[in-house]
Amino acid sequence: MGRGDLSDEEWARLEPHLPANRGRGGRWQCHRRVINGILFRQRTGLPRRDLPPRFGRWKTVHDRHRRWLVGGRHAGENPAAVQADADAEVRIDWSVVSVDSTTCRAHQYAAGASTRAPKIPGRRRRPARHRFDEALGRSRGGLTCKIHLAGESGRRPLGFVITPGQWGDAPQMIPVPEEIRVPRQAGGRPHNRPDHVGGDKAYSSRRNRRHLRRRQIKHTIPEPRGQRANRRRRGSQGGRPTGFDKTIYRRRNEVERTINRLKNFRAVATRYDKRAYVFHGTVTVAAVRLWLSPE
Template sequence: MRRHELTDQEWALLAPLIPRAAAGRPRVSGRQVINGMVYKIRTGISWRGLPERYGSWQTVCTRFRRYAIDGVFTRALQQIQARADAVGDIDWLVQIDSTIVRAHQHAATTGRKGGSTQDEPDDHALGRSRGGLTTKVHLASDGKGRPLAVLITPGQRHGSVCARTLLERIRVPRTCLGRPRCRPDHVIADKAYSSRGFRGYLRQRGIAHTIPEKNDQRKHRRNRGRRGGRPPGFDRETYRRRNAVERCFNRLKGFRGIATRHDKTATSYEAAVSLASLLLWARSL
């Protein structure tokens, strides 16, 4: 095994989750191709720069793009989460947060004249910020700092706007009969998610939450007196566990292809984040 490649234990865990060709001429080894994808997002190099030991770079790139469009890595991530949930290994004290990712100049050359496809937004999740073109990664992690759901948006999109969509992406299938689990036991978030609308949404779904109140919201509530209502509950000891999502971001950004976006399409970049998340889960089991 070389550096930035899957171990035997990781490949044994991931091999059943990767689709195989039912017919046609013999394909390049699945492990060889997946290792090429992992090497690419680990180092952040271009597809043309892949070492020859992974075979033709066109083959690895084409297979990655096909998996991205088909949602292979997203389904594989859900399956590995289902295995962890079946043995009670998921901590459902969920933390949510977002981080900014700078877009490389190669990612900014996407042609937009043709419009979007069914799975691709018009803006390709590229937003204009003070520092240039950026993408924002919204993440929901479990209490052990492992990704449960990922959402990719333009960099200027506020986290609170995407909070509902992010939580609704949590979908852990059951290994036996039953509907997938979609509801956390508890949600922890910072002040950016402190809004009446989001708190009401969590109460409607029966999800307990720990979110600090903004200073201006506290002042406005006090100025209204009795009409301002009671202050939202806040447990400092529970809130201290919010660092798990920050540590999860640190591990994801250890992949250079994640820390800086080189992919032209949002579908490919989200697939890269899902593949990196899949590796974090495989190494934690």
């Protein structure tokens, strides 16, 4: 086992959720070796063609990654299975879930994606379904994209959304919690509603607070000075002051530490993928690795 590869304990958690080791023309290459190759590329950010020989053919690693991206049914590209195991073991803290975002610089090779639909190995090319901007935005620093995520106290992401770098945080306060869908092993509806949601003042808006109240989710979001002045100026029509719990707000650092753990993967800290759905899969693989970690 090389540095950064899956340990025996982590592999025991992941293996039951992977497809049977049988391909169309025979047996697939060892899942563990291929997944270690995917993780090596995630950790180092090197081109897939430069993978060390111990992971097998680079194209095998590339094709397996793409096939699972399109399917999204296995734990290799879908964290729901390993999240369900963690929930069954009571390793998920639903008391407070914080939301935050981070900007990722995009490499120059990540630009210029074709508007045609990507060619998936073993499948016919379909009409273009992905956004033309591919979740890339321009700023003074160049091309950027943004990851909006919800994290729990164990420094692991429960759900995330990829947007262009210039998009604001407040409009993503509703889509990000909707990405939280942890299946229950005993059956029934998935667990998708935390007890409390925290965020910084960038997420403060009437629309967001109304949505959280409708879902019966308590929230701790500070009100910016301008919104407070506007509410007071309107008098009784401005509504009641928003509640604020300093103790819960201090826990917002948990999602910031979750972002730091995700950005330990160089392929996440710097976007090298042209397609938005490929970069989404890159972040998903990093999230799965964090859920497999015993920490």
